[in-house]
Structures are given as C-alpha cells and as structure tokens.
Amino acid sequence: MASENDTRRAFLQKAAVIGAAVSSAGEMGAAMAQGSRTKTGGSVPRRPLGKSGLEVSIIGVGGYHLGSADDDQAATALVHHALDAGINFFDNAWEYHEGLSESRLGKALGSRRKEAVVMTKVCTHGRDKNVAMAMLEESLRRLKTDYLDVWQIHEVIYENDPQLIFRPNGAAEALAEAKKQGKVRMVGFTGHKDPEIHLRMLASGFPFDTVQMPLNAFDATFRSFEQRVLPEAQKRGMAVFGMKSMGGSGEMIKKGGITPDKALRYAMSLPVTTTVSGMNNLEILRQNLDIANGFEPLSAAEMTAIRERSRLWAADGRLELFKTTTMYDGPIGREQHGYPDPEKLPA
Amino acid sequence: MKMEQIPTRSFGKSGVQISALGMGGHHLGSAEDRKTAEAIVARAIDGGVTFFDNCWEYDRGQAEDWLGSSLKGKRQQVFLMTKVCTHGRDKDLALRMLEESLNRLQTDHLDLWQVHGVSFENDPALFIRPNGAAEALMQAKKEGKVRFVGFTGHKDPKIHLAMLNTNFPFDSVQMPLNPFDATFRSFEKQVLPELNKRGIAALGMKSIQGHGDAVKKGVVTAEECLRYAMSLPVATTIAGMEKMEIVEQNLRIAQNFKPMSPEEMASLRDRCNQYADGRFELYKVSLKYDNPEARLAHDFPLDMQQLEVKQMMRATENTGKAFPSVSQ
Numbered sequence: 001m002a003s004e005n006d007t008r009r010a011f012l013q014k015a016a017v018i019g020a021a022v023s024s025a026g027e028m029g030a031a032m033a034q035g036s037r038t039k040t041g042g043s044v045p046r047r048p049l050g051k052s053g054l055e056v057s058i059i060g061v062g063g064y065h066l067g068s069a070d071d072d073q074a075a076t077a078l079v080h081h082a083l084d085a086g087i088n089f090f091d092n093a094w095e096y097h098e099g100l101s102e103s104r105l106g107k108a109l110g111s112r113r114k115e116a117v118v119m120t121k122v123c124t125h126g127r128d129k130n131v132a133m134a135m136l137e138e139s140l141r142r143l144k145t146d147y148l149d150v151w152q153i154h155e156v157i158y159e160n161d162p163q164l165i166f167r168p169n170g171a172a173e174a175l176a177e178a179k180k181q182g183k184v185r186m187v188g189f190t191g192h193k194d195p196e197i198h199l200r201m202l203a204s205g206f207p208f209d210t211v212q213m214p215l216n217a218f219d220a221t222f223r224s225f226e227q228r229v230l231p232e233a234q235k236r237g238m239a240v241f242g243m244k245s246m247g248g249s250g251e252m253i254k255k256g257g258i259t260p261d262k263a264l265r266y267a268m269s270l271p272v273t274t275t276v277s278g279m280n281n282l283e284i285l286r287q288n289l290d291i292a293n294g295f296e297p298l299s300a301a302e303m304t305a306i307r308e309r310s311r312l313w314a315a316d317g318r319l320e321l322f323k324t325t326t327m328y329d330g331p332i333g334r335e336q337h338g339y340p341d342p343e344k345l346p347a
Numbered sequence: 348m349k350m351e352q353i354p355t356r357s358f359g360k361s362g363v364q365i366s367a368l369g370m371g372g373h374h375l376g377s378a379e380d381r382k383t384a385e386a387i388v389a390r391a392i393d394g395g396v397t398f399f400d401n402c403w404e405y406d407r408g409q410a411e412d413w414l415g416s417s418l419k420g421k422r423q424q425v426f427l428m429t430k431v432c433t434h435g436r437d438k439d440l441a442l443r444m445l446e447e448s449l450n451r452l453q454t455d456h457l458d459l460w461q462v463h464g465v466s467f468e469n470d471p472a473l474f475i476r477p478n479g480a481a482e483a484l485m486q487a488k489k490e491g492k493v494r495f496v497g498f499t500g501h502k503d504p505k506i507h508l509a510m511l512n513t514n515f516p517f518d519s520v521q522m523p524l525n526p527f528d529a530t531f532r533s534f535e536k537q538v539l540p541e542l543n544k545r546g547i548a549a550l551g552m553k554s555i556q557g558h559g560d561a562v563k564k565g566v567v568t569a570e571e572c573l574r575y576a577m578s579l580p581v582a583t584t585i586a587g588m589e590k591m592e593i594v595e596q597n598l599r600i601a602q603n604f605k606p607m608s609p610e611e612m613a614s615l616r617d618r619c620n621q622y623a624d625g626r627f628e629l630y631k632v633s634l635k636y637d638n639p640e641a642r643l644a645h646d647f648p649l650d651m652q653q654l655e656v657k658q659m660m661r662a663t664e665n666t667g668k669a670f671p672s673v674s675q
Contacts, residue, residue, distance in 0.1 A: 158624040159623060161624075255646070315468060315469035316467035316645050318645055321648070324634075324647070325647070326632065327648070338624070339629075340629075344652075346650050347634040347648055347650055
C-alpha cells in the first residue's frame with residue numbers, strides 16, 4: 001500500500017512540475033505538455049451557455065475532485081493547465097471538502113477569473129433563504145470574486161426538497177434575490193437521485209437557467225435523466241450540465257462496463273452544454289483533453305449500440321450507485337433530512 | 348387450557364385461518380440463545396400466535412434452526428412460512444435452499460414459501476425467466492413440499508406491481524405497512540388494493556419501520572404503529588420479538604385489538620407526513636436492509652457494519668469457500 005502511494009505521489013509531483021512549467025510558459029499550454037498524445041490542431045469546442053451569450057467548453061472541471069488533489073499547488077497547476085488548454089467551465093459547491101474546493105479554485109483563478117465561467121452550489125438542503133445568502137457570501141469570498149456566472153441549488157435528491165425549496169422564505173427566493181443584486185448571472189439546481197424529483201423542480205415554473213444531472217451510457221435505460229429530464233430542459237432552452245459520466249467514482253470503468261473514452265464520448269455527444277468531469281490530477285486532465293480536443297459527437301447508431309450494450313448492467317442500477325444507494329448523498333443534506341451519517345448508513 | 352386469543356383472518360381466498368399477529372423470524376434468530384427462542388415461541392403459541400415467518404438467510408440459518416427446535420411437537424398448531432434467497436439466480440439453487448430450510452425447520456412441508464427481498468428493478472424479470480425461481484415455486488407446490496407461494500420486498504411499490512404483472516399465481520405478498528408508508532412511496536396506496544382485488548393474502552411487516560427510530564424519537568408509539576398496520580385489510584402483521592417483554596407487549600395489543608377508526612388512521616398519517624423524505628423508512632431509500640445475499644447476487648457493495656455481513660465473514664473464515672454457499 002505505502003509503496004503504491006509513494007509511487008503515485010512521485011508521479012504526481014512530477015506531473016505538478018510539468019504543470020507549473022506550462023503555466024509559467026503562458027500560452028504554450030496543453031499542446032506541449034501533452035507531447036506526442038496531443039492531436040494536432042486540437043482545441044476544445046465551445047457551446048453557448050443557455051441564453052447568456054457566454055460560451056463554455058464542452059468539458060468542465062469538477063470541483064469536488066479539486067479538493068482531493070494532492071495539495072494547493074497541484075490544484076493550481078490543474079486549473080491553469082485546463083485554462084491554457086481551452087477549458088473554461090469550473091464547477092464547485094459550498095460544501096465540497098468543507099470549503100477547500102472553493103478556496104483552491106479561487107486561489108488558482110486569481111487574476112484569470114475573467115477567463116473562466118465559474119459555477120458553485122448552495123447547500124441549504126431545505127433551509128431558509130438567509131442561510132443561502134450567507135453561503136453565497138462565503139462562496140464569493142473563497143472564490144475571490146464578486147460574482148458567480150452560475151449559482152445552483154445543490155443535491156436536490158430528497159422527495160420533499162422541491163416543496164422545501166419553493167416554500168415562502170426558501171432557497172428559491174435567495175436565487176431570485178442574488179440574481180437581482182447582480183451577484184449571480186444564472187441560477188439552477190443539481191441532483192443525482194431521481195428524474196421525478198428533477199421534473200417536479202421544473203414543473204414549479206421557477207425561471208431556472210441551468211440544470212445539472214447524471215448523464216451516461218447506463219442512465220439511458222435506468223431511471224433515466226436522459227430520457228425524461230434532458231428533453232424537458234432543452235424545450236425550455238435551459239443550459240444542461242451533465243455529470244457522473246463514469247458512474248461517480250469510475251465504477252462503470254472498474255467493473256468493466258465501458259471504457260473511459262467511450263463513457264465520456266457518450267455523455268458529451270448528448271445535447272448538453274458541458275460535461276462536468278472530476279479530475280484530481282493532470283493525467284486525468286490530459287486524458288480528458290485527448291477526447292475533448294476537436295471532439296466530434298458519436299453517430300446516432302453508435303449511441304444506440306452503446307446503450308444496448310449497457311442495458312444488461314444498467315437494469316438493477318449497480319453501476320449508478322448514486323441513484324440506488326446513499327453513497328453519494330452528502331453529510332449536510334443527510335443531517336438536514338434526519339438521515340444517519342455515512343458511517344452509520346454507508347450505502 | 349388456552350385462555351388467550353388473537354383475532355384470526357383468512358389467508359387470502361384459501362379460507363385457511365391465521366393469527367392477525369405473526370412472529371418475525373429475523374428477530375427470533377437474534378434472541379439471546381436457543382433456549383430463549385424456544386420460550387418465546389412457546390409463549391407466542393400459547394398467546395394465540397399461529398403465523399411464523401422465517402427466511403433461509405436469517406442469521407445464517409440460525410433463525411430457521413431455532414424455530415425448528417421450538418416447534419417440536421407443535422408443528423401442526425402453526426402456519427409456517429420461510430423464504431428463498433435466489434435474488435435472481437436459478438431454480439436449482441432455490442430448490443436446494445428449500446431442502447435446507449425443511450431440514451432446519453424439522454418438517455416435511457411449509458405452509459408458505461416466499462421469494463425473499465425482491466428489491467432490485469430487474470428482479471421480476473429474473474424471477475419469471477426460464478429456469479428462474481418461479482419454476483421452483485411451481486415445482487415445490489406440485490411436489491407437496493409447500494402449500495402456498497408468494498414474494499416479499501421492502502423497496503418500491505413499483506417493483507411489487509411488476510412482480511404481480513408477471514401474472515404468476517401468487518398466494519401471498521409481503522410488504523412494509525405503517526403510517527409513514529402511507530404518504531411515502533406507498534405500498535398501502537399502490538399495492539394493497541391490488542392484492543385485495545385479486546384475493547391475494549397481504550402480509551404486513553415493518554410496522555415500526557424496521558429499527559423503530561421514529562418510536563425512539565417520540566414521533567409515534569410502537570402501539571399505535573402496530574394497531575395502524577393491523578387495521579389495514581391484511582391477513583397478518585409480522586412483528587419482530589427477540590425478547591419476552593416484547594412478546595408480552597405485542598400479545599397484549601393483539602389480544603385486545605380493536606381496529607382504529609378511519610379518523611384515527613388519518614390523523615396518524617398526517618403526523619407522519621411531516622417526514623416525507625424517507626428518513627424513517629430507510630429500507631426504501633438505502634441498501635441498509637438489503638442482506639448480503641441480495642447485494643452479492645446483484646453486485647452491490649457490502650456494508651461491513653451490517654450484522655449479516657459480520658456473520659458471513661465469521662462463517663466463511665478459513666473455509667476457502669465463497670459466500671453464498673449451499674451445502675450439498
């Protein structure tokens with residue numbers, strides 16, 4: 001175990017040095033660092049962010065994994081490398097690693113804030129508007145900025161969440177107020193559990209600009225966000241952020257369900273604005289860039305073939321544990337909903 | 348001479364009478380020791396309980412084993428049920444499990460044999476497929492080893508309805524029924540009326556929601572939960588009783604049972620509806636109540652804190668055998 005960790009750390013240190021070199025070399029960016037594996041002339045395509053006039057890269061850096069990078073330097077290197085390579089969408093959440101993910105992103109962006117489209121999430125989990133507004137101030141401070149491009153309600157996964165969010169003095173009022181104050185440009189919500197809960201959020205009539213959901217080859221045939229929520233969001237002209245393209249923690253890959261390449265390509269070929277991908281080291285960022293550079297969506301026939309191949313494993317949700325277990329439900333949400341903590345209720 | 352009585356009800360349309368309170372097998376296997384279990388069973392029978400629940404995998408066979416010795420000389424007085432734990436696997440495995448259950452229960456027939464823990468969305472398809480557990484149920488019935496067949500599950504009314512839609516001739520269906528269920532992914536609303544319509548015996552369980560968290564937190568009392576469950580149109584309500592004091596408490600409620608009024612039931616439902624996020628029904632929203640047999644068969648992660656997993660690890664130590672294993 002120890003030697004494995006040491007090896008990994010040594011590798012990452014080397015990777016971080018390369019990353020630092022790249023960032024100091026400025027525009028040189030991805031192409032050099034990626035060396036021979038870079039596709040010549042590659043660049044990450046962009047898509048319009050809803051009706052905002054902004055454009056975002058088709059792949060985004062997941063905020064949770066920034067907090068699990070080895071240290072602040074590694075996180076900074078990762079963010080700089082991503083920006084240099086043309087990735088401009090950065091996901092985050094107030095509760096990730098108790099603020100570390102936001103602080104790291106804020107530190108890494110520094111004077112490059114304007115190059116990035118920054119999203120973070122508010123973690124009221126049913127609590128009052130005031131809690132949401134206080135969290136917003138904290139997020140802005142950590143992210144070292146005075147505005148967010150996107151502010152989303154985090155983890156709408158419990159069946160009474162829509163009701164709690166839209167009640168008088170609930171989080172929905174905070175979203176409207178923050179937008180009015182110019183502190184956030186766009187608002188939305190996220191969740192990984194159940195398409196029905198997402199649909200109830202949309203049915204509220206609240207003017208959400210964005211929505212985030214799990215989108216992957218296995219979702220298509222199991223409690224499917226792709227089938228049920230994605231068309232509805234498109235119809236409303238909302239920006240859609242896909243996530244969990246590899247099952248949350250790569251379960252789909254580890255269990256041999258699909259290759260990482262195919263999994264990411266499938267998610268990115270859907271009609272989404274961007275696909276948020278967790279990357280806690282440069283190696284994973286490079287792999288993602290290999291796919292994103294000059295990305296061409298899969299054909300309809302290829303998509304169908306992947307879905308059909310996935311159907312067998314998808315049928316009981318074993319590769320989408322975020323839908324079928326409590327493994328991915330954060331501790332703050334559990335606490336607010338009277339659920340046992342992860343120690344007592346691991347799955 | 349038997350002085351005490353519990354109301355009896357018809358098992359579906361069969362006309363066979365069973366007690367409105369049934370004894371849960373899992374808790375029997377968790378009693379202090381075999382002697383305690385035997386005393387609990389004897390007391391329950393004296394008190395009017397005739398319905399006994401069990402399952403092939405409870406306490407790694409101990410629950411069946413203890414019930415078997417407890418019923419020595421009393422087998423004819425009871426309606427004996429146990430469950431089979433194929434979780435999607437083949438008919439042959441089901442039939443081997445049946446033989447083990449019969450051996451442990453020291454009997455040559457079961458009154459009721461149910462498919463255990465139908466919890467995953469592809470379970471109905473796996474059950475009804477050629478060479479699936481459905482064929483084992485038919486064969487066991489034909490051979491006279493079981494009188495009635497059914498299935499159980501605690502997860503999702505939709506999965507229960509999918510089982511019913513296979514059109515397999517089930518005699519019984521077991522499910523969670525309690526005042527929290529009434530307003531959250533409700534078996535009471537979605538499944539119970541369908542069973543009543545088809546004349547299938549409805550068996551209630553988890554009247555205090557498994558571990559009784561809501562009772563401990565003072566939201567409801569155990570008595571009102573049990574009375575609520577027994578007031579529904581069910582054949583019996585199965586309750587876990589691992590201690591004599593719990594047996595006495597449940598016997599007292601069952602012996603004096605008067606159905607709740609519709610108003611009482613409605614007001615209890617309203618009280619529980621404040622917690623409509625599943626916090627008191629973790630069996631619906633997490634894997635907590637999914638035993639290792641189910642998880643392994645479906646390749647879901649095990650919980651090393653779970654009693655059954657600890658029992659499994661102890662039992663498989665140094666044997667070199669994979670779990671699950673059915674002895675030949």
